[in-house]
Amino acid sequence: MKDMLTIALPKGKLFEDAIPLLQEAGLCTKNLSEDSRKLVIRHEKERLNYIICRPTDIPTFVEYGAADIGIVGKDTIVEQDKDIMELVDLKFGHCRFVVALPETAAKKGRDLTQFNHRRVATKFPKVAESFFAEKGMQVEIIKLHGNIELAPAVGLADMIIDIVSSGRTLKENNLVAVEDIFHATARLIANRVSYRLKHQRIQPVVERIRSLVKDREVTY
The missing domain is CATH 3.40.190.10 (Periplasmic binding protein-like II)
Structure with missing residues (x-):
């Protein structure tokens, strides 16, 4: 579907912090569990898909448009140097x-x-x-x-x-x-084409997340 939003989430320690943030941002997170063997979670009614994958693969999924947005560490972004948009510093997952x-x-x-x-x-x-x-x-x-x-x-x-x-x-x-x-934290990233074509879906999510993390302090 044209207005379906696909989000790539990282397995591992970033996953636990990502889910509550997405919930606070008003996104459906039902059936999202790191223990689940499902790698794709679909919410047809909400026009929302989740891809659960290795953190190092998330920039690739986002760059090629398999996911519209994703959550990944700044360390991975810097090392891989993919053609993606970095939208928000999520202020968790510090390293x-x-x-x-x-x-x-x-x-x-x-x-x-x-x-x-x-x-x-x-x-x-x-x-x-x-x-x-x-x-x-x-x-x-x-x-x-x-x-x-x-x-x-x-x-x-x-x-x-x-x-x-x-x-x-x-x-x-x-x-x-x-x-x-340098220090690194988790970031919200986006596919460049998706950000333009699905701006009405993506931008409200970005603004809600940005508002939620604005006053948070990074724990060192």
Whole structure:
């Protein structure tokens, strides 16, 4: 249907915060459960569909128009650099990009220039490349898909770039965050064509959500 609105929601920790916000914004969230095996939830009467998918896939679903709008972390937006519209900072799901060193290396000094021409492991190669380029450093970037903290312990890399919230995982793996790159929160994004063609459906949702989060503070 022409006026059907499709929203992409992320599995995982952002899901729990997204549902109450959508409810407050007046959207039907019936049958939405992270435990459900359904990946598409349809509300024909409300002319509303939900797609439940991995956070890293949401920008792709939105860019290609499979979803009109979506909720995803700023970290994913920056790394993927998709052709999408970023509409609202939702002020939840806070995390930060950090450079982390093994504790033994950090004790000798936190000046990253001493690690020029070294190896860095990360799930975010674009963020890493941009960060070190701004510092005028040349490093070898090794992309991993998980367990980034393991890389220094086994000699795969001298440092890592990763996203952290509490920093507990770093500490448990004898790593120290020595420099923040930037902070990230969840964002409401939109497909460019959908935003134009379905403006009468999308814009009221955007305004309600923007009003709801306007005075909220990001919890660090």
